[in-house]
Amino acid sequence: MKPYQQIQITECGEPLVEIPLEKFAVESPHPYQLLGAPYQGRSPYHLRQGVLNRLLQAQTYLQQSHPQWRIQIFDAYRPIAVQRFMVDYAFSQVLQAEGLTVEQLSPDRQQALWQQVYQIWAIPSTDPKTPPPHSTGAAVDITLVDAAGMTVNMGSPIDEMSARSQPDYFANSADPVEQEYHERRQLLQDIMLKAEFTRHPGEWWHFSFGDQMWAWLSDRPVAQYGGIV
Numbered sequence: 001m002k003p004y005q006q007i008q009i010t011e012c013g014e015p016l017v018e019i020p021l022e023k024f025a026v027e028s029p030h031p032y033q034l035l036g037a038p039y040q041g042r043s044p045y046h047l048r049q050g051v052l053n054r055l056l057q058a059q060t061y062l063q064q065s066h067p068q069w070r071i072q073i074f075d076a077y078r079p080i081a082v083q084r085f086m087v088d089y090a091f092s093q094v095l096q097a098e099g100l101t102v103e104q105l106s107p108d109r110q111q112a113l114w115q116q117v118y119q120i121w122a123i124p125s126t127d128p129k130t131p132p133p134h135s136t137g138a139a140v141d142i143t144l145v146d147a148a149g150m151t152v153n154m155g156s157p158i159d160e161m162s163a164r165s166q167p168d169y170f171a172n173s174a175d176p177v178e179q180e181y182h183e184r185r186q187l188l189q190d191i192m193l194k195a196e197f198t199r200h201p202g203e204w205w206h207f208s209f210g211d212q213m214w215a216w217l218s219d220r221p222v223a224q225y226g227g228i229v
């Protein structure tokens, strides 16, 4: 169990609402739908009302210093079945990168590879006390798009299972290009923190408001959003 999963949840009952996609940039086609993830008629473009309000606020903050830049939504609401699908997909990617099949792995090696997956992916838990963050409608994976409509290079792609996903990976680099990656990650963090989100300590793109991870990272005893099945 991860430490944030011990946080108590008092569900506030706020609805999951549709994200007005015309107000943001959007990664299209949706990356997990493209992989065949089982959405079963549901859309990833939903968030809790209070989370959506804050995301719009974050974009307003962005545009105060960077007019015409926009937040680009990579992923938002994720049904648990999709979380399970993505975790299994990530495991298959790790195997492929190693040129291995599951049958070739000792139990210890298998466990080590699963740990690698769970470094960046949440457990697809069906226990209402430990919902995956995106299944609460409180978490969002995002990047930035500049005034020309180009996705801003943050130094590594979203969902990469490597050290480069750590938000401060480029912080001490002497390379000017890498310094710029760090400044852009900082800009993303600044606008989101100003809008009351917290950032995942191991992922530059993952932010949430009101879920267990947010409560844990901001030293609050209770989360207000539980899982939505």
Ligand SMILES: C[C@@H](N)C(=O)N[C@H](C)C(=O)O
Binding pocket: 120, 121, 122, 123, 132, 133, 134, 139, 141, 159, 200, 203, 206
């Ligand atoms: C891997 C990334 N897309 C992500 O969302 N990670 C968090 C921790 C999650 O799975 O909830």
Ligand SMILES: [Zn+2]
Binding pocket: 134, 139, 140, 141, 205, 206, 207
């Ligand atoms: Zn995420």
